[in-house]
Amino acid sequence: MDSIAYRFGMLIVPLLFGLLAGRIGVFNQPRGAVERLNWLAINFAFPALVAAGVANQKSDLPSDPAFWLLWPCSLALMLLGVRLFARDKATMGLVSTFGNVAYLGLPVTFAVYGSEAMGPASLIVSVHVVLAVTVGPAVATYWGEGRADGGVVKVLKMPLFWAPFFGAGIRFLPAGAEQAATTLGYLGMVASPIALFMLGLYVFIERKRAMRPDVAVFKHAAQKLFVVPAVIAAACFAAVGLGWLEPQHARYHMLLGAMPAAITAFSIALDAKIDAEVIGSTIIWSTAISVVTIPLWWLLSSIV
16 A cells, blocks of 8 residues: 555656646746647657557467457447536546556556556556547547547547557567667656646646636546446456456456546647646546545455
8 A cells, every 4th residue: 555655646746846837937938838748748758658558568468358348348338428418528538538547557556466467457558548549539529519620630640549559560570679669668758747747737827726626527536436437347247257357357457447537638638629627627636536446446346
């Protein structure tokens, strides 16, 4: 649990630096700084991180189809529910799609289950990331008000969309080409600090709304911290009961599915010009509340 607390603490540090930069006036035009940092994160840092993660995946592939299909099927069911019943379709769909499975989920999973979780958990995260960077921008584009025109072209132009495929291509390069994945990994290391710093700066700019959450923020946080994990948990219990999924793999799925909203969702929201204030506040509050909810979902996963 100390490792989990430490990981949460490390997430807060760059965000606090962003708040401090706004408070002491580091930038003459803070809104312009947010736009430029967002451009850097969404076009370089996050794509490099995703590509490096896929390229460096060395473990054997699980043979159970449910291992690969559990998150896609769960996400499809949740997005159908959002489409049919939610008023804030774009932001609710974006929050459902982007969980903090890489920056927080993997370290938490390793801390709880040890090094034996590294291979399967990394593969689950890869599935999450591939779907997030393909489905997420499409949801933001098509479900956002007035953003449907040119949506396909917009999604296909995003480096995030192509990053998983680029990483997969690196795996087939001749021996010695792993240096390319290492270089991408170095670039990707700045993704989380940049995004968190940018979020902190943005929160300072919009501090009156972001730090005084309304009902919409808590609805989005509840979607990510309770509805999403509940759907995944139900799918895991069903798959294990039918013999389609190993219990330990189900535990990894459930723990990773319990993560709060990811920083990437904020970048996507800004880029798509949907309600970034709600997304930003949801990331902050869902991360804070998840200190309590993650252990609860972990305890539930132990009975699978």
